[in-house]
Amino acid sequence: MLNRRGLLGAGLSLAAMTGAGQAQTAYPNRSVRIIVPFPAGGTTDLLARLLAERLQSYWGQAFVVENAGGAGGSLGADRVAKAAADGYTLLFHNLTFSTTSVSLELAGRANHDMFRDFRPVSLAAHVPMIVLGSKATPEGTLADFVAAARKSPDSSLYGSTGPGSVMNFAMEVFRRDSGLKLDHVPFRGAAPLLQELVAGRLHLGGDQLSTSLEFIRSGAVRPLATLSSERPTALPNVPTVRELGFPNMEMQGWNGLFAPAATPDDIVAKLTEGVARAMKEPELRARLTALGADPIGSTPAEFAAVLKRQVDGVRPLIAELKLVVQ
Numbered sequence: 001m002l003n004r005r006g007l008l009g010a011g012l013s014l015a016a017m018t019g020a021g022q023a024q025t026a027y028p029n030r031s032v033r034i035i036v037p038f039p040a041g042g043t044t045d046l047l048a049r050l051l052a053e054r055l056q057s058y059w060g061q062a063f064v065v066e067n068a069g070g071a072g073g074s075l076g077a078d079r080v081a082k083a084a085a086d087g088y089t090l091l092f093h094n095l096t097f098s099t100t101s102v103s104l105e106l107a108g109r110a111n112h113d114m115f116r117d118f119r120p121v122s123l124a125a126h127v128p129m130i131v132l133g134s135k136a137t138p139e140g141t142l143a144d145f146v147a148a149a150r151k152s153p154d155s156s157l158y159g160s161t162g163p164g165s166v167m168n169f170a171m172e173v174f175r176r177d178s179g180l181k182l183d184h185v186p187f188r189g190a191a192p193l194l195q196e197l198v199a200g201r202l203h204l205g206g207d208q209l210s211t212s213l214e215f216i217r218s219g220a221v222r223p224l225a226t227l228s229s230e231r232p233t234a235l236p237n238v239p240t241v242r243e244l245g246f247p248n249m250e251m252q253g254w255n256g257l258f259a260p261a262a263t264p265d266d267i268v269a270k271l272t273e274g275v276a277r278a279m280k281e282p283e284l285r286a287r288l289t290a291l292g293a294d295p296i297g298s299t300p301a302e303f304a305a306v307l308k309r310q311v312d313g314v315r316p317l318i319a320e321l322k323l324v325v326q
Contacts, residue, residue, distance in 0.1 A: 027087050027267050031062035034090045034257075037076025038161070039069045039189040043127055043210035043291070047255045048092035050287070051124060054278035055271075065092075069188060072100040072164040072325045074111070081112035085262035087271065091118065094127070094208065094255045096166050098310045102318045103164040103325045114311065119268055120303035121257040122275035126294040129166055129227040129253045130238070131174075131206045134197050135220065142225040143244045145204070146178050155181035159193040159205035162186045164325030167206045169314065170227055170241075170249045172321045177246055197221050208253055209234065209292035227251045234292040248317065252310065255293075256303055272300060 032055075036048045045067060052063035068076035073096050083089035097114060104110040112118075131142055138148045149156055160167035163186055175182040182204075187193040190207040197205045198220045205221075206212075209232055215221045216235065223238045227249055231238060241249040257275055259268055278284055279297030288295050298306075 027270060028059055028061040030088065031064055032088050032090065034063055034065050034092050035076045035080050036065055036067050036092050037069060037073035038067065039191070040067045042190045043208040043293075044092060044094045044255050046210065046291075047125060047127075047288070047293070050284060051092070051257070051275065051278055054281065054284065055274050058274055058277065072096055072103075072162045074100050074104060074325060077118075078111045080258065080260060081117040083260055085260040085264075087259060087263055087267035089260070090121070090271070091258040092124075092255065093258060094166075095129070095251060095253050095310065096161070096164075098251075098307065099166050099169045099314055099318065099323070100164045100325050102311055102315050103323045106315075106319055107324055109325070114307065115304075117261050118258040119261055119263055120300045120307060121259055121268055121271045122300065123254050123256040123296050123298040123303040123306060124275055124279060125255050125288055125296055126228075127208045127210055127253045127255055128232045128292065129170070129206060129251060130209050130212055130216075130223050130232070130235075131167075131170070131204065131225045131227070131241070132194075132197060132212060132216070133204055133222040133224050134200045134202060135222065136200050137203060137222055137224070139222065140224075141239055141244055142174075142241065142246070145224055146180065149180050149203075155183045156203040157183050157185055157201070159185045159187055159196060159202045161190055161193060161207065162188065162325070164323050166227075166251060166253075169318065169321075169323055170206070170251065171204065172323060173248045173317055174246060176321065177248055194221070208255075213292050225249075228253060232292055233289070233294070251314070252306070254296075254306065256298075268300060 036045045056063045080091040101114040138144045158171045190211045225241045276297035279295040
């Protein structure tokens with residue numbers, strides 16, 4: 001039979017064992033997957049890898065980026081929506097999530113819900129979306145392109161990263177509001193789109209500024225407008241679509257981290273703190289700024305508010321235009 005001293009000793013041992021067990025299971029205690037729902041090499045992929053490096057250095061566990069492209073990012077997102085809500089499978093997405101989610105929902109083809117099946121962790125960075133023209137397009141802005149295109153009987157070709165993507169949405173709004181004849185050419189990712197634009201086989205295209213900045217600076221493509229509400233810091237001479245008379249095209253670009261909906265609060269909080277810490281690092285901030293991105297590191301509530309405003313704004317236009325994700 002245990003005496004008082006034995007009971008105290010047993011209690012201390014139990015406490016020590018419990019503490020040790022908690023330490024062993026503290027998040028993360030194994031590798032974490034970050035799903036990027038696009039092919040490798042684009043802006044979202046690059047930002048995810050830069051963030052993964054920082055999180056790995058903070059917590060000593062591998063943060064592995066996996067690319068799962070297809071259907072405007074919805075295939076990769078669906079993998080995360082159905083993953084265990086334990087913080088070991090995360091999603092790093094961009095503003096395409098807003099347009100594809102609404103498009104799939106309106107078409108009755110949504111396998112997941114942006115708000116029901118995910119928890120916003122942090123808006124990592126703002127990255128402007130840029131409308132680009134080939135070198136054969138008139139110098140100037142999107143308004144100059146409109147003036148020239150109206151004199152031609154032929155349709156212009158525009159490229160996007162797929163049906164339901166942000167540029168598909170923006171250019172279909174542009175088609176409606178400008179009255180131009182435009183034909184859509186979808187691509188699997190920004191890299192092949194830019195190759196065709198540089199080669200002059202497309203008239204218009206576009207993607208996140210970080211993806212196209214080197215092409216713009218080299219003169220391989222022309223920046224015609226930004227979808228953001230403000231001119232990009234990296235390209236202060238490029239006007240906004242609102243300035244050019246196309247306010248319905250306006251969309252704030254973002255890249256951010258999500259977790260499955262039932263992920264525990266403490267894990268979400270730790271991830272949020274990790275993203276915020278990374279976005280404050282001078283070296284990382286300088287690198288992102290050089291790419292044309294604006295580091296943020298928001299709270300989940302701030303990120304959720306951005307998403308709701310954006311989805312509410314695009315829903316009526318997507319319904320009218322009948323944009324369908326393929």
